[in-house]
Amino acid sequence: MKRIYVNEMWCLGCHLCEYYCAYANSGIQDMVKALKDKQIQARITVEQRGTISFAVNCRHCTEPLCIKSCIAGAITSKDGVIVIDQSRCVLCYSCIMACPYGALMPAREGVMQKCELCTTNSQGQPACIQGCPNKAIVFEER
Amino acid sequence: MGINYLYPPFEIIRNQDRCIACRVCERQCANLVHHYDEDKKRMTADESLCVNCHRCVSLCPTRALKIVKTDHTFKENANWKTEVIEDIYRQAQSGGVLLASMGTPKEYPVYWDKMLINASQVTNPSIDPLREPMETRTYLGKKSAKITRDGEGRIITSTTGQLKLDIPIMFSAMSYGSISYNAHKSLAMAASELGTFYNTGEGGLHKDFYQYGKNTIVQVASGRFGVHPEYLNAGAAIEIKMGQGAKPGIGGHLPGSKIGEDISATRMIPLHADAISPAPHHDIYSIEDLRQLVYALKEATRYTKPVIVKVAAVHNISAIASGIARSGADIIAIDGFRGGTGAAPARIRDNVGIPIELALASVDQRLRQEGIRGNVSLVVGGSIRSSSDVIKAIALGADAVYIATSALVALGCHLCRTCHSGKCNWGIATQNPELVKRLNPEVGSQHLVNLLTAWNHEIKEMMGGMGINSIEALKGNRLMLRGIALHETELKILGIAHAGQ
Numbered sequence: 001m002k003r004i005y006v007n008e009m010w011c012l013g014c015h016l017c018e019y020y021c022a023y024a025n026s027g028i029q030d031m032v033k034a035l036k037d038k039q040i041q042a043r044i045t046v047e048q049r050g051t052i053s054f055a056v057n058c059r060h061c062t063e064p065l066c067i068k069s070c071i072a073g074a075i076t077s078k079d080g081v082i083v084i085d086q087s088r089c090v091l092c093y094s095c096i097m098a099c100p101y102g103a104l105m106p107a108r109e110g111v112m113q114k115c116e117l118c119t120t121n122s123q124g125q126p127a128c129i130q131g132c133p134n135k136a137i138v139f140e141e142r
Numbered sequence: 143m144g145i146n147y148l149y150p151p152f153e154i155i156r157n158q159d160r161c162i163a164c165r166v167c168e169r170q171c172a173n174l175v176h177h178y179d180e181d182k183k184r185m186t187a188d189e190s191l192c193v194n195c196h197r198c199v200s201l202c203p204t205r206a207l208k209i210v211k212t213d214h215t216f217k218e219n220a221n222w223k224t225e226v227i228e229d230i231y232r233q234a235q236s237g238g239v240l241l242a243s244m245g246t247p248k249e250y251p252v253y254w255d256k257m258l259i260n261a262s263q264v265t266n267p268s269i270d271p272l273r274e275p276m277e278t279r280t281y282l283g284k285k286s287a288k289i290t291r292d293g294e295g296r297i298i299t300s301t302t303g304q305l306k307l308d309i310p311i312m313f314s315a316m317s318y319g320s321i322s323y324n325a326h327k328s329l330a331m332a333a334s335e336l337g338t339f340y341n342t343g344e345g346g347l348h349k350d351f352y353q354y355g356k357n358t359i360v361q362v363a364s365g366r367f368g369v370h371p372e373y374l375n376a377g378a379a380i381e382i383k384m385g386q387g388a389k390p391g392i393g394g395h396l397p398g399s400k401i402g403e404d405i406s407a408t409r410m411i412p413l414h415a416d417a418i419s420p421a422p423h424h425d426i427y428s429i430e431d432l433r434q435l436v437y438a439l440k441e442a443t444r445y446t447k448p449v450i451v452k453v454a455a456v457h458n459i460s461a462i463a464s465g466i467a468r469s470g471a472d473i474i475a476i477d478g479f480r481g482g483t484g485a486a487p488a489r490i491r492d493n494v495g496i497p498i499e500l501a502l503a504s505v506d507q508r509l510r511q512e513g514i515r516g517n518v519s520l521v522v523g524g525s526i527r528s529s530s531d532v533i534k535a536i537a538l539g540a541d542a543v544y545i546a547t548s549a550l551v552a553l554g555c556h557l558c559r560t561c562h563s564g565k566c567n568w569g570i571a572t573q574n575p576e577l578v579k580r581l582n583p584e585v586g587s588q589h590l591v592n593l594l595t596a597w598n599h600e601i602k603e604m605m606g607g608m609g610i611n612s613i614e615a616l617k618g619n620r621l622m623l624r625g626i627a628l629h630e631t632e633l634k635i636l637g638i639a640h641a642g643q
Contacts, residue, residue, distance in 0.1 A: 019203055036163075037183075
C-alpha cells in the first residue's frame with residue numbers, strides 16, 4: 001500500500017504541510033477563508049529540534065494499536081487506510097495513549113481526528129505531499 | 143551610525159486580507175525580513191533587508207506577497223541616475239570596491255536578439271523532426287584535416303580524445319564553494335542523464351562526485367585548487383581556465399567563511415583560509431607556456447582526454463584564439479562579458495570584455511582564414527538564454543554552448559544577484575547547511591533535464607524548419623542568419639547579411 005514517508009534530510013521545517021493539510025480537510029474552497037485568523041487543525045505535525053525537522057502523521061500501521069485501543073469501535077482499517085468514524089468517537093483519548101507516533105489529535109468539534117491520506121476529502125492525493133516544496137514528504141509503495 | 147543615505151530599493155506588499163500568518167515567509171528568509179508581531183497578530187516586514195529573491199513570494203500558500211520596486215525617487219537626471227548616486231554613497235561609506243554577482247544587468251546590445259533565423263519555403267523542403275531523423279549529437283575535439291589510410295586502404299577513423307555530446311549544450315564551470323553541494327550534485331546528475339557534461343569549476347571535485355566522472359569536465363585554474371593526478375583522470379576532459387567572462391583579467395576570492403570542512407578537503411587548502419585565485423597563471427606568460435601546461439595535463443592523463451582552454455571574450459580575441467588553437471588545446475571555450483559569477487567587482491563585470499556573439503564570429507572567421515579551424519572545437523558561453531540562442535551560436539560557428547545562469551535559474555535562482563552575501567535562499571550560492579538543503583538534487587536535476595529536453599525539442603524544430611537535419615550541417619552556416627537593426631560594421635563582424643537581403 002502507498003504510504004506517506006518523510007525524509008528529514010530535505011525537510012526545511014517550513015510547516016507548509018500543516019497548512020495544506022488543515023486546508024484540505026476544512027471542506028472550504030478558499031484557503032484564506034479556511035485558515036485566516038484560525039487555530040489550524042492539521043493532521044500532520046512538524047517535529048523540530050535544533051536543525052533537524054520532519055513531518056509526522058499516521059503511519060497506517062499494519063497492526064494499528066489505535067484500533068485495538070478504541071473503546072467505541074470508531075477506528076477501522078479500510079483497505080489498509082486507518083480511518084475514524086467521528087460519529088462514533090466518544091473522545092476517551094485511549095487512542096492518544098496507544099499511538100506511539102502521536103498521530104491522533106482532538107478535532108475542533110470535540111472528536112478525534114487523524115490523517116486518512118486525503119481519501120475522505122476532495123484532494124485525490126495527500127495534500128501535504130503536493131504542498132511540500134522540497135519533496136521531503138513522499139507518497140509511495142515501499 | 144551616521145546618516146543612511148540609501149533608501150531600500152524594494153517594497154514588500156503584503157495583502158493582509160490574504161495573509162494567514164502561517165509564517166512560512168519568516169521561516170524561509172535568510173535575510174530576516176519578515177516577522178510576526180504578537181501584539182498586532184499579523185506579519186510585518188523590514189524591507190531594508192530584502193534582496194528580492196522571491197523565496198517568500200514563491201512559498202506563500204495564499205499569494206499574499208509581492209515585491210515591487212520602490213517609487214521613492216531622486217530628482218530625475220539622465221546622467222546622474224539613481225544607481226550612480228547610490229553607488230557613490232556606498233563607496234563613500236565603505237571605502238571599498240563594489241561587489242556584484244551574476245551577469246551584468248546593464249543595457250548592452252544583445253546580438254542574439256538582433257539576429258533572425260531562416261526557414262525553408264517552396265524551393266527546399268523543411269523537415270519534420272517527429273517523422274524524420276534529426277541529429278543533435280555532436281563531438282568536440284581536434285578533427286583531422288586529412289584522410290589517412292592503413293596498409294589495407296581502410297580509413298583510420300580513430301580520433302584522440304573526443305567528447306561526445308548528445309545535445310550541443312554543456313553546463314559551464316561553477317566551483318563547489320561558489321555553489322552548494324546540492325547544486326553541484328543536481329548538475330552532475332542532470333549531465334549524466336542528458337549525455338552531456340558539467341564542469342567542476344576551479345574548486346576541485348568532491349569525492350562523492352567521482353561517480354559522475356564520465357560526464358565531468360575538471361578544471362585547472364590559476365589557484366590550482368584540488369588538482370591532483372586522480373582528479374585530472376577522473377573527468378572526461380580537462381579545462382584550463384585563463385579567464386572568465388564576468389571578470390576578465392582578475393582572479394577570484396572565496397572568503398574563508400565559506401571554506402568549511404568539505405570544501406577545505408576538496409580544494410586541498412586549510413580550513414577557513416581564504417581561497418584566492420591569482421589573476422594570471424603564474425606559469426603562463428605566453429602561448430608557449432600555455433602549450434607546456436596543455437601537454438603537462440595531456441601527459442598526466444596519458445593523452446586520453448581533450449584539453450579545453452577557456453578564455454574571456456576580450457579585444458583581439460581572434461588573435462588570442464589563434465594562438466590557443468596552435469597550443470595543442472583541443473577545444474577553446476570563450477566566455478562572453480554577460481556571463482555570470484558568484485562575486486566580481488561591479489565595475490569590472492559591467493565594463494570589461496566584449497559580447498560573446500561578436501567574439502565568436504570573429505574567432506570562427508579568423509581560424510577558418512588561417513586554416514586551423516579543425517584544430518579545435520569552439521564552445522561559447524556567457525548568457526545563452528534559450529534554444530534559439532543555441533541555434534544562433536552554432537550557426538555563427540560554435541560547436542557547442544556552455545550554459546550556467548540558465549541552469550541556475552532552472553534550479554530556482556531568481557537572479558537577485560546577491561550570491562556574494564552567501565545567504566542564497568534557494569540553496570544554490572551558499573554553504574550554510576540550513577540553506578543548502580533547500581535544494582533537493584532529485585528535484586533540481588529533474589528541472590535541468592526538463593529544461594534541456596525542452597530546448598532540444600525546440601532546436602530540432604528550428605533545424606527542421608531550415609531543412610537541416612544535423613548540428614554538423616548547421617555549424618558555421620551563417621547563411622541561416624540575418625541581422626536586424628544592425629549597422630554595417632556589426633554585420634561585417636558577425637559575417638551575416640541584413641534581413642531582407
